Amino acid sequence: MLDQSNAKIDLIEGLDKIKEELVNSKSVPGESEEIFERLANNLQISLFKTTLDGAILYVNDYTWKAFEFDSKDEFYANNVLTIYNNKDDRKLFIEKLKEFSEVKFFETELVTKTGKIKNMEVSAVLVGDVISGMAVDVTDAKKAKENIENSLSILHSTLESTTDGILVVNKNGKVESFNQNFLKMWNIPASIAKTEDDTSLVNFVLNQLSKPEDFLKKVKYLYTHPEEDSFDILEFKDGRAFERYSHPQKQDEKIIGRVWSFRDNTERKTTNKKLNENKLKYKTLFDTANDAIFLMKEDRFIDCNSKTLEMFGCSQEEIIGKTPSRFSPTRQPDGSNSEEKVLELINKALSGTPMFFEWKHCKLDGTLFDAEVSLNMFEVNNEIMIQAIVRDITDRKRSELLQDAVYKISQAANAALDLNHLYTEIHKTISGFINARNFYIALYNPEQNLLSFPYFVDEFDEKPAPKRPGRGLTEYVIRLGKPLLVDPETFEKLTESGEVEKVLTDSIDWLGVPLKTAGKTIGALVVQSYTEQIRYTDQDTEFLSFVSDQTAMAIERSQVEEELIKAKNKAEEMNQLKTTFLANMSHELRTPMVGILGYTEILKREVTDPELKEMSGEIFESATRLLSTLNLILDLSNIEADKSEIKMTEINFTDVTVNQIKSFEQMAKEKNLYLKTVISDEQTIALLDERIFRQIINNLVSNAIKFTDKGGVTVEVDKQLIKNKGKAILRVTDTGIGIPKDSQQLIFEEFRQVSEGFNRGFEGSGLGLCITEKFVKLMDGEISVDSVLGEGSTFTVCFPLFKKEKETGDTKVPIEDVESVIQEKKMSMENEKLPAVLLVEDDLSNVGVIKYLLDGICNLDTAKTGKKALEMTSNKQYKAILMDIDLGEGMSGIETTKEIRKLKGYENLPIIAVTALAMKGQRELFLAEGCSHYISKPFDTKIFLSLVQKVLSNGKPSD
Numbered sequence: 001m002l003d004q005s006n007a008k009i010d011l012i013e014g015l016d017k018i019k020e021e022l023v024n025s026k027s028v029p030g031e032s033e034e035i036f037e038r039l040a041n042n043l044q045i046s047l048f049k050t051t052l053d054g055a056i057l058y059v060n061d062y063t064w065k066a067f068e069f070d071s072k073d074e075f076y077a078n079n080v081l082t083i084y085n086n087k088d089d090r091k092l093f094i095e096k097l098k099e100f101s102e103v104k105f106f107e108t109e110l111v112t113k114t115g116k117i118k119n120m121e122v123s124a125v126l127v128g129d130v131i132s133g134m135a136v137d138v139t140d141a142k143k144a145k146e147n148i149e150n151s152l153s154i155l156h157s158t159l160e161s162t163t164d165g166i167l168v169v170n171k172n173g174k175v176e177s178f179n180q181n182f183l184k185m186w187n188i189p190a191s192i193a194k195t196e197d198d199t200s201l202v203n204f205v206l207n208q209l210s211k212p213e214d215f216l217k218k219v220k221y222l223y224t225h226p227e228e229d230s231f232d233i234l235e236f237k238d239g240r241a242f243e244r245y246s247h248p249q250k251q252d253e254k255i256i257g258r259v260w261s262f263r264d265n266t267e268r269k270t271t272n273k274k275l276n277e278n279k280l281k282y283k284t285l286f287d288t289a290n291d292a293i294f295l296m297k298e299d300r301f302i303d304c305n306s307k308t309l310e311m312f313g314c315s316q317e318e319i320i321g322k323t324p325s326r327f328s329p330t331r332q333p334d335g336s337n338s339e340e341k342v343l344e345l346i347n348k349a350l351s352g353t354p355m356f357f358e359w360k361h362c363k364l365d366g367t368l369f370d371a372e373v374s375l376n377m378f379e380v381n382n383e384i385m386i387q388a389i390v391r392d393i394t395d396r397k398r399s400e401l402l403q404d405a406v407y408k409i410s411q412a413a414n415a416a417l418d419l420n421h422l423y424t425e426i427h428k429t430i431s432g433f434i435n436a437r438n439f440y441i442a443l444y445n446p447e448q449n450l451l452s453f454p455y456f457v458d459e460f461d462e463k464p465a466p467k468r469p470g471r472g473l474t475e476y477v478i479r480l481g482k483p484l485l486v487d488p489e490t491f492e493k494l495t496e497s498g499e500v501e502k503v504l505t506d507s508i509d510w511l512g513v514p515l516k517t518a519g520k521t522i523g524a525l526v527v528q529s530y531t532e533q534i535r536y537t538d539q540d541t542e543f544l545s546f547v548s549d550q551t552a553m554a555i556e557r558s559q560v561e562e563e564l565i566k567a568k569n570k571a572e573e574m575n576q577l578k579t580t581f582l583a584n585m586s587h588e589l590r591t592p593m594v595g596i597l598g599y600t601e602i603l604k605r606e607v608t609d610p611e612l613k614e615m616s617g618e619i620f621e622s623a624t625r626l627l628s629t630l631n632l633i634l635d636l637s638n639i640e641a642d643k644s645e646i647k648m649t650e651i652n653f654t655d656v657t658v659n660q661i662k663s664f665e666q667m668a669k670e671k672n673l674y675l676k677t678v679i680s681d682e683q684t685i686a687l688l689d690e691r692i693f694r695q696i697i698n699n700l701v702s703n704a705i706k707f708t709d710k711g712g713v714t715v716e717v718d719k720q721l722i723k724n725k726g727k728a729i730l731r732v733t734d735t736g737i738g739i740p741k742d743s744q745q746l747i748f749e750e751f752r753q754v755s756e757g758f759n760r761g762f763e764g765s766g767l768g769l770c771i772t773e774k775f776v777k778l779m780d781g782e783i784s785v786d787s788v789l790g791e792g793s794t795f796t797v798c799f800p801l802f803k804k805e806k807e808t809g810d811t812k813v814p815i816e817d818v819e820s821v822i823q824e825k826k827m828s829m830e831n832e833k834l835p836a837v838l839l840v841e842d843d844l845s846n847v848g849v850i851k852y853l854l855d856g857i858c859n860l861d862t863a864k865t866g867k868k869a870l871e872m873t874s875n876k877q878y879k880a881i882l883m884d885i886d887l888g889e890g891m892s893g894i895e896t897t898k899e900i901r902k903l904k905g906y907e908n909l910p911i912i913a914v915t916a917l918a919m920k921g922q923r924e925l926f927l928a929e930g931c932s933h934y935i936s937k938p939f940d941t942k943i944f945l946s947l948v949q950k951v952l953s954n955g956k957p958s959d
C-alpha cells in the first residue's frame with residue numbers, strides 16, 4: 001500500500017512538471033495545452049480543479065465519466081459538494097488544505113450521479129483559493145485489502161484452532177509462521193520461537209527425539225527436494241510419537257517454502273498397538289481353537305480357521321464359497337433333508353436367534369461325524385454375517401451311547417424275568433451299535449467242563465448243544481481271555497498254527513470278546529458276518545469289549561438270581577411240605593389222644609382199685625402233658641408259617657386273667673403253693689386275641705408253679721399311664737428257683753432251658769417262653785423278666801391299653817358245671833325220649849369215648865363213613881350230627897356235610913365238626929363249608945358236653 005501511494009504522489013508531481021514544461025516549451029500557443037488535455041483525459045485517475053467554494057473549474061474526461069455524468073458541462077454545472085457522500089468530509093478536506101496547503105491521500109466516499117459509492121483517495125494542493133488535485137478510485141483496492149485481511153484472519157484462526165502443530169519455513173530456512181500448538185507440542189520457549197531461525201528450532205527439538213539422525217536426514221533431504229511431500233513418524237524419548245507431514249509452499253507455481261504439520265498420535269499409537277495385540281490374540285485363538293470356527297455370508301463359507309480344514313478334511317479352497325450342506329449327508333438322523341434344514345437354521349440365526357443344535361456332518365471324503373453347532377449372527381461394517389462354531393462330538397456321542405448300552409444291559413439284568421429274556425435284551429442293545437445279525441453268547445462251566453450256547457442267533461447254523469470245549473474260535477477267545485477280530489486271513493493263520501480249527505459255517509469276519517467277571521472268563525460274546533458288506537473294525541471290537549464286562553456281570557447276576565429263585569421256590573415247597581406234614585401230624589397225633597385222654601378219664605372215674613386209679617391218673621397226666629407239648633409245637637409252627645391268625649377284640653384284661661388262673665388252683669394246691677391275684681383296676685381293657693392271651697397266661701403261670709417249691713405265685717394285673725399312653729400289665733411273680741442273669745435272655749429262644757443236657761432238673765420242651773414272646777410281640781406287647789437266683793422270678797407282660805375303655809363284662813359264657821348238667825339230664829330224661837344224634841367217626845376208640853360221654857344225653861347212632869352217614873340221614877331225622885372231618889378213605893366229613901345239607905330237614909341242622917384238624921384257619925374253613933359248630937380233638941370233656949348240651953337245647957355254642 002505504501003509503495004502504491006508514493007507512486008500516486010509521484011504521478012501528481014510528475015503531471016504538474018509535464019504541464020509546466022509543456023507551457024514553458026516553445027511550442028505553438030495552445031498546442032501544449034491540447035497535449036496536456038489529451039494526456040490528462042487518457043489517465044485512469046481523476047484530475048480536478050475547484051474553488052474553495054466547490055465551483056468546478058476543471059476535470060478530465062475520466063472524472064465526469066466515472067461519476068456517470070453525460071457530459072463535461074453537466075458535471076461542471078454542479079458544485080463539487082454534491083458528489084460528497086459525507087458533506088463533513090469536504091469541510092475537513094478544506095480545513096486541512098487551508099492549514100497545510102497540501103493534502104495527501106485524503107480518503108472519502110464520493111457518489112456517482114446514479115448513487116454508486118466510490119472510495120476515493122484524494123491528493124490536492126491549494127493555491128490561492130484554487131484547489132488542484134487528483135483522486136484515485138480505491139474502491140476495488142479497498143475491497144481487495146479487506147478480503148486479504150479477512151483471509152489472513154481466517155488463516156490465523158484456522159492455524160490456531162487446529163490440534164496439529166504448524167510451522168511455515170521459507171526456502172531459505174527462515175521461519176515464516178507457526179501456531180501456538182506447534183510451540184506447545186515441541187515445548188519451544190518463546191525466546192527460540194522469536195529467532196525465526198529454523199536451524200535453532202531444529203537443534204532444540206533434536207534432543208527430544210529418540211532417532212534425531214533420521215529426523216535431520218529427512219529435513220536435509222527435503223531442502224534438496226523442495227517439491228516433495230513428506231510423511232513420517234517421529235518417536236520421542238519419552239514415548240510420545242508425532243506424525244509429521246510437510247508440503248511445499250508455492251506461489252504461482254514457484255516454491256517459496258514448506259509447511260510442516262505435526263500431529264501427536266501417541267494415543268493412537270498405543271490404541272493401535274493394543275488393537276494389534278488383540279487382533280493377534282484373537283487370530284491365535286481363532287487359529288488354534290479346537291473347534292471349527294468359520295464365517296458365513298448367507299449360507300456360504302467365507303473364512304475359516306485351520307481346525308475347520310482338519311475337521312472337514314479339506315483345503316481352504318475346497319471349503320470357501322461352499323455351503324454347509326456340501327459337508328452334510330443328504331439326510332439328518334431325524335430324517336430331515338440336510339439342505340433344507342441348513343437354510344432353515346441359518347435363516348433363524350440371521351433373524352437374530354442364536355442357534356445351538358446337534359448335526360450330522362461329513363468330511364469331504366464322506367466320513368460322517370457327529371457335531372454340536374452354534375450359529376450366531378453379527379454385523380461388521382453394515383454387513384450381516386454368521387459365525388459358526390462346530391465341535392466334533394463323535395467321541396462324546398459314542399461314549400454316551402456306550403454308557404447307554406451298558407445302562408440298558410444292567411437295566412435288562414434288573415428287569416429280566418429270566419436269563420433268556422436278558423440274552424434277548426443284550427442282543428437288542430448290541431444290535432443298536434454294531435451289526436449283530438449273527439450273534440451268540442457262549443458260557444463255559446469249568447466244573448462240568450462244558451461249553452454251552454444259551455443264546456444263539458445265526459443265519460446258517462443251528463444252536464449247538466452243550467459240548468466239551470474243542471478248538472473253535474470261541475474256545476480260543478475264552479482261553480486267551482482277550483478280544484479277537486478274525487478275518488479270513490487271520491483265520492487261515494490261526495488254523496495253520498493249529499490254534500483253532502473250523503467248527504461251523506465259515507464267516508467273513510468273526511468278532512469275539514471274553515465275558516469276564518472278577519478276572520474270571522465265564523464265556524464269550526460273539527458277532528459274525530457272512531457277507532463282504534459287513535466288516536467289523538477295531539472300533540467294533542472296542543465297543544463289544546466295553547459292553548462285555550457289564551454283560552458278564554449281568555449274566556452272572558441273573559444266573560445267581562435264577563438260582564436264588566430256584567432255591568426260594570424249593571424252600572417254599574419244603575415249607576409247604578412242612579405245613580402239610582404238621583397238619584397231618586397234628587391230625588394223626590390228636591386223634592389217638594382223644595382215645596387216650598377220653599378212656600383214661602373214664603378209667604379214672606370208673607376204676608375203684610386204688611392202684612389202678614393212680615395208674616390211670618398218671619396216664620391221664622402224661623397224656624395231658626404230651627398234648628400240651630403238641631399244642632406248643634403246633635403254635636410255634638403256625639407263628640413261623642405266619643398262619644397264626646389273630647383276632648383282636650376288646651377284652652377285659654382283668655377278668656380274663658382272673659378267669660384263666662382259676663384252672664391253676666388245683667396245680668398250686670397239689671404243690672402246696674399259694675396262688676394269689678392282685679388287681680389294681682377291674683376295668684382294664686386291651687385289644688387282644690383272647691385265646692392267645694389265655695395261652696400266654698397259661699405258659700407263664702404254669703412255669704411259675706413248675707419252678708417253685710415253696711412260697712407261691714402272685715399274678716398281678718396293673719395299669720399304667722405314661723405320656724398319655726396306657727399299658728395293661730400282667731405280672732407273674734414266683735418265689736421259685738430264679739434264673740441266673742446270663743440265662744435271662746436265652747430262655748426266650750427255641751428249645752432253650754436254664755438246665756440243659758442229661759442232668760436237667762426239669763421237664764419241658766423249652767418252647768413255652770419262645771412262643772410266649774412271639775405271641776406277645778404279635779399283639780404289639782412287650783415281655784421282660786426280672787429274676788434273682790434262688791429267690792424267684794417276675795415275668796412282666798404289657799400291652800397297649802384300649803383307648804375307649806368301657807364297661808364290659810366277660811363275654812365268655814362261663815362253663816357250667818357240666819357234671820351237674822349231665823346228672824340232671826340223665827335223671828330227667830327217659831332214654832327213648834332223648835334226642836337222636838348221629839356221630840360220624842371212623843376211629844373206634846373215639847366212637848367209644850363219645851358214646852360213653854353222651855350216654856344218657858342223647859340217642860347216639862354212629863356211621864363209620866360218609867356214605868353210611870348219608871344213608872342214615874336220608875332215613876332218619878337227627879337233632880344234631882357230630883362230624884369227624886378226616887374219615888379216612890371215601891368221602892370226607894366236609895363232603896358228607898355238604899351232601900347232608902342238601903337233604904330236607906338238614907338245611908339248618910346243627911352239624912358239629914369234631915376233628916383233630918386243628919391247624920389255624922381250619923375251624924373257619926369247616927364253618928364256611930357247612931358245619932355249624934367246631935370242637936377240636938382231643939377236647940376237654942366238660943367243654944364237649946357243654947357244647948352238645950347247648951346245641952341240643954338250641955342254645956349258642958361256647959366251644
Ligand code: ADP
Pocket residue numbers: 699703704707734736737738739747752753754755762763764765766767768769770793
Ligand atoms: P420249658 O418250661 O418247657 O422248659 P420255657 O420256654 O417255658 O420252656 O422255659 C424255658 C426255661 O426258662 C425253663 O426251662 C427254665 O429253665 C426257665 N424258666 C422259665 N420260667 C421260669 C421261672 N418262673 N422260674 C425259673 N426258671 C424259669
